[in-house]
Amino acid sequence: MKLGLNPQQVLSEALGPSGAMRVTVGIDLGSTTTKSILLDPGGEIVGRGITNSRSNYAVAAAVARQEALTAVRFSMLGRVLDAAGADAVALQQPLSEAFRLQLYLGELDALRDEIAGLLLKPGFAANRAVLAPAADEVLRRMRLSAPALFGPGADRKSDFFRDIAGQAFVKEAEDLASGGQVPFERLVGLYDRAILDVETRIETRDFAELLGIAARQLLPAGPSADWLAAVVAAVGRAPIEEVAFVGTGYGRQTLPFPKETVRSEILCHGRGAHRVFSGTRTVLDIGGQDTKAIQVDSSGVVTSFQMNDRCAAGCGRYLGYIADELNLGLHELGPLALQAKKQTRVNSTCTVFAGAELRERLALGQRREDILAGLHRAIMLRAMSILARSGGIADQFTFTGGVCNNPMAVKVLRELVAQTYGDHITVNTHSSSIYMGALGAAMYALDDHREGRGGILPTFAVAQAA
Amino acid sequence: MSTGHMMADAPSKDAAAPVKDHSQVRQKEMIADHFDKLARAKEDGRKVVYTFVPGNLTELILSLDLLPVLPEINALQSGMRKKSAGYIAEAEKSGHSEDVCTYVKCDIGMMKSGNIGPTGQKLPEPDLLLLSYTGCFTFLKWFELLREEYHCPVVMLHVPYQPDGVITAAMRTYIVDQLEREVIPALEKLAGKTLDRNELSRRLALSAQAEDDLVAVWESAKHSPSPIDGYFGGVYYIGPIFSAFRGSEGAVDYYRELRQECEARVALNLGPMTPDGQLDDQKYRLVVEGPPNWTSFNDFWHMFSKEKAVVVASTYTRVGGLYDSGPDGKGFRHDPARPLETLADYCLGCYTNLGLPSRIDLLERYVRDYKADGFLINSVKSCNSFSAGQLLILREVERRTGVPGGFIESDLVDPRYFGKANIENRVQSFLQMLQARRGRVLQADVRGSQPSAAL
Numbered sequence: 062m063k064l065g066l067n068p069q070q071v072l073s074e075a076l077g078p079s080g081a082m083r084v085t086v087g088i089d090l091g092s093t094t095t096k097s098i099l100l101d102p103g104g105e106i107v108g109r110g111i112t113n114s115r116s117n118y119a120v121a122a123a124v125a126r127q128e129a130l131t132a133v134r135f136s137m138l139g140r141v142l143d144a145a146g147a148d149a150v151a152l153q154q155p156l157s158e159a160f161r162l163q164l165y166l167g168e169l170d171a172l173r174d175e176i177a178g179l180l181l182k183p184g185f186a187a188n189r190a191v192l193a194p195a196a197d198e199v200l201r202r203m204r205l206s207a208p209a210l211f212g213p214g215a216d217r218k219s220d221f222f223r224d225i226a227g228q229a230f231v232k233e234a235e236d237l238a239s240g241g242q243v244p245f246e247r248l249v250g251l252y253d254r255a256i257l258d259v260e261t262r263i264e265t266r267d268f269a270e271l272l273g274i275a276a277r278q279l280l281p282a283g284p285s286a287d288w289l290a291a292v293v294a295a296v297g298r299a300p301i302e303e304v305a306f307v308g309t310g311y312g313r314q315t316l317p318f319p320k321e322t323v324r325s326e327i328l329c330h331g332r333g334a335h336r337v338f339s340g341t342r343t344v345l346d347i348g349g350q351d352t353k354a355i356q357v358d359s360s361g362v363v364t365s366f367q368m369n370d371r372c373a374a375g376c377g378r379y380l381g382y383i384a385d386e387l388n389l390g391l392h393e394l395g396p397l398a399l400q401a402k403k404q405t406r407v408n409s410t411c412t413v414f415a416g417a418e419l420r421e422r423l424a425l426g427q428r429r430e431d432i433l434a435g436l437h438r439a440i441m442l443r444a445m446s447i448l449a450r451s452g453g454i455a456d457q458f459t460f461t462g463g464v465c466n467n468p469m470a471v472k473v474l475r476e477l478v479a480q481t482y483g484d485h486i487t488v489n490t491h492s493s494s495i496y497m498g499a500l501g502a503a504m505y506a507l508d509d510h511r512e513g514r515g516g517i518l519p520t521f522a523v524a525q526a527a
Numbered sequence: 528m529s530t531g532h533m534m535a536d537a538p539s540k541d542a543a544a545p546v547k548d549h550s551q552v553r554q555k556e557m558i559a560d561h562f563d564k565l566a567r568a569k570e571d572g573r574k575v576v577y578t579f580v581p582g583n584l585t586e587l588i589l590s591l592d593l594l595p596v597l598p599e600i601n602a603l604q605s606g607m608r609k610k611s612a613g614y615i616a617e618a619e620k621s622g623h624s625e626d627v628c629t630y631v632k633c634d635i636g637m638m639k640s641g642n643i644g645p646t647g648q649k650l651p652e653p654d655l656l657l658l659s660y661t662g663c664f665t666f667l668k669w670f671e672l673l674r675e676e677y678h679c680p681v682v683m684l685h686v687p688y689q690p691d692g693v694i695t696a697a698m699r700t701y702i703v704d705q706l707e708r709e710v711i712p713a714l715e716k717l718a719g720k721t722l723d724r725n726e727l728s729r730r731l732a733l734s735a736q737a738e739d740d741l742v743a744v745w746e747s748a749k750h751s752p753s754p755i756d757g758y759f760g761g762v763y764y765i766g767p768i769f770s771a772f773r774g775s776e777g778a779v780d781y782y783r784e785l786r787q788e789c790e791a792r793v794a795l796n797l798g799p800m801t802p803d804g805q806l807d808d809q810k811y812r813l814v815v816e817g818p819p820n821w822t823s824f825n826d827f828w829h830m831f832s833k834e835k836a837v838v839v840a841s842t843y844t845r846v847g848g849l850y851d852s853g854p855d856g857k858g859f860r861h862d863p864a865r866p867l868e869t870l871a872d873y874c875l876g877c878y879t880n881l882g883l884p885s886r887i888d889l890l891e892r893y894v895r896d897y898k899a900d901g902f903l904i905n906s907v908k909s910c911n912s913f914s915a916g917q918l919l920i921l922r923e924v925e926r927r928t929g930v931p932g933g934f935i936e937s938d939l940v941d942p943r944y945f946g947k948a949n950i951e952n953r954v955q956s957f958l959q960m961l962q963a964r965r966g967r968v969l970q971a972d973v974r975g976s977q978p979s980a981a982l
């Protein structure tokens with residue numbers, strides 16, 4: 062570690078003459094998740110963030126942006142550590158995990174406060190004496206087991222507080238309830254109610270402070286720790302200037318963004334996908350509530366598009382219903398369907414009827430895997446028809462949206478594309494394709510900025526409500 | 528299909544204190560007067576003929592002192608007055624499937640609910656159903672149903688489809704024969720008098736006069752800013768000529784006045800009145816194919832006007848007669864010197880009676896002549912006459928003109944098929960696409976085809 066290295070100097074060089082990190086912000090508010098991407102003035106991605114969309118869109122947007130800003134600071138931190146040698150670079154990952162742990166603990170505090178508040182309500186009077194200490198105990202145990210969630214090799218199924226905390230809460234509550242003294246359902250009910258409020262708060266976090274705590278836990282007191290503290294302070298203080306903003310997303314009329322900053326998701330998805338795979342001429346995006354087929358030109362500008370009509374059949378939500386129907390997690394559907402021995406022919410892509418058809422087929426003794434394979438085929442056939450309506454598939458073809466993380470959906474799509482349009486078509490998928498819309502939005506923001514009409518960044522002030 | 532549009536009230540009533548054009552007031556009076564006549568028809572001893580907009584023989588009907596009723600217009604009016612959902616439900620209750628054209632169901636439902644017309648007055652029952660068949664099979668079924676209800680005679684005029692955009696002498700003769708042998712005798716019998724051919728010619732001359740002025744109105748949209756909206760506004764303009772007034776002095780006066788108003792706006796570089804006020808600053812010039820949605824008409828229009836999009840030409844406003852640009856590139860005009868032949872040519876040339884190649888040619892001409900930035904198809908669920916082949920039209924017009932097309936889906940008068948958020952999303956995406964493709968300097972982000980590591 063080059064302890065003589067002045068972090069301020071490294072940062073100044075990185076930040077250039079303005080002395081501030083200039084970023085443009087893109088936010089894609091989806092029906093399930095909200096994503097944010099930040100670009101530097103050269104168009105490089107410097108930060109990204111994602112959160113669940115929750116009941117308050119403004120909060121979701123604010124949280125996603127906050128996540129992305131945090132990522133920017135981490136990338137600054139990375140530059141300084143890079144300059145300081147290999148042993149410094151090795152700190153990056155543990156620091157990031159320790160920082161996440163601090164965030165998590167902060168949110169656990171908020172959860173505790175919420176639960177305490179709930180327990181004061183008259184509805185809980187009868188059970189308060191049992192529930193209050195039980196909830197305290199659950200939360201205490203959660204704090205104790207928290208570091209394991211963020212250590213090296215930790216395997217988190219999700220990065221959303223709601224999911225991580227929910228899983229931990231249920232586990233500890235089950236444990237506690239197994240003694241027979243504490244009503245499990247009521248405890249979990251408390252969590253379910255409290256989490257809604259925790260999620261709709263915006264916590265202002267002080268990056269430098271939280272990272273400082275993380276750093277102190279990482280290194281023993283001494284010159285190295287002092288130097289790291291100085292680095293953290295410098296990175297935490299480095300000014301980030303958000304110069305332009307574009308928002309996009311599902312059901313755009315309810316987006317908490319000023320009108321002039323809103324861009325169609327179709328334009329954004331097309332452009333984002335083209336940016337990541339520059340050969341892209343056709344994009345299929347299957348999100349929670351809609352399916353879009355988009356044609357773009359060699360600059361990523363949309364030339365034509367089609368989308369599903371009012372009916373959300375065949376969209377991500379459809380798979381969600383199927384998963385619920387089978388008591389499975391959404392991410393389990395694809396892998397299970399891949400184990401099919403044959404594809405059952407499924408007639409309905411209607412979300413309402415699919416459940417009934419599924420039950421009927423199960424009752425007839427058909428294999429779950431085979432039916433699932435058929436369901437995947439049914440929804441991809443629908444997507445193929447929307448693609449055809451948009452003008453078909455030209456090389457290259459990029460598949461984006463939440464559903465592209467489903468391996469069976471991808472497999473079926475590849476087969477159908479090869480059958481229909483020939484096997485010379487390159488089919489691109491990307492594990493982070495969920496960010497394509499936000500990326501496109503950030504690129505439009507950058508255009509706006511370069512043309513001197515960068516949109517106003519919303520403050521999301523309304524978000525404090527609820 | 529569909530069509531014209533007799534408005535009891537103009538859309539501008541929702542806009543910020545617009546000054547009503549005088550032609551609008553005049554149209555309103557004409558319509559009120561007509562519905563008064565209909566309401567009194569029985570006591571006045573006047574006979575009533577129900578007929579369709581495309582291929583309507585209004586001059587003939589008026590020459591015999593008969594009163595026309597146009598069920599399509601009643602249906603679209605019911606849509607605008609938010610009555611259609613109930614009427615459609617009524618028709619579906621009596622067994623009409625969800626797939627039946629909603630104009631038909633709306634009309635049947637209205638009849639079953641007391642036949643109260645757009646002005647709140649009861650409509651008289653038909654004494655004759657004059658079925659001019661132009662391209663849509665539903666017309667046959669529709670009047671079959673009405674015949675069952677009203678127990679009145681039907682006389683049919685079969686208009687051969689124009690697949691190649693060419694009217695042959697045989698087609699014309701075929702129609703003239705039907706007029707001579709069946710249609711005119713049936714109308715004469717009903718009227719209790721013989722047709723005065725001079726009166727028919729006089730009326731045809733009036734038609735031609737109004738048609739000249741209407742074409743001038745359409746073509747005023749070649750000016751920028753366009754003084755009219757040729758779709759949302761256009762459906763008001765076609766009201767008189769597509770319904771009970773073609774071949775009347777009233778229509779001549781109306782179109783003369785309308786034309787003068789447009790010319791005055793052109794001189795001052797003014798745009799049309801819209802739900803967002805007067806649209807002088809026009810950002811997009813569009814050509815639209817397909818009928819509008821009537822149940823959310825103002826919402827629908829507003830989606831365009833608030834983005835400063837104006838429609839410079841539309842095909843829907845040509846369903847009751849193609850006066851500005853026929854398949855041969857020339858517009859049709861009624862010719863008093865050849866009364867029956869001219870009625871034949873009129874019927875043959877209605878938009879719904881044209882094949883896809885003619886429709887594509889027409890759209891292509893509109894896109895070029897009106898210097899459109901984009902064209903948009905509203906594909907309605909009800910109407911196969913309009914909707915079949917529209918994607919093909921979209922691709923072909925795009926290919927020929929290089930102008931981007933857009934596609935939205937709704938319905939005529941069934942509010943269940945108007946997905947506001949979905950439609951708005953598509954309209955906005957379409958307009959933004961036009962904007963993005965309009966020479967905006969996109970920063971090239973040329974990278975390899977490999978994913979950028981950062982994402």
Ligand code: SF4
Pocket residue numbers: 528529628629630631663664665666879909910911912913
């Ligand atoms: S299907 Fe179309 S043309 Fe036929 S009656 Fe209905 S609206 Fe008119």
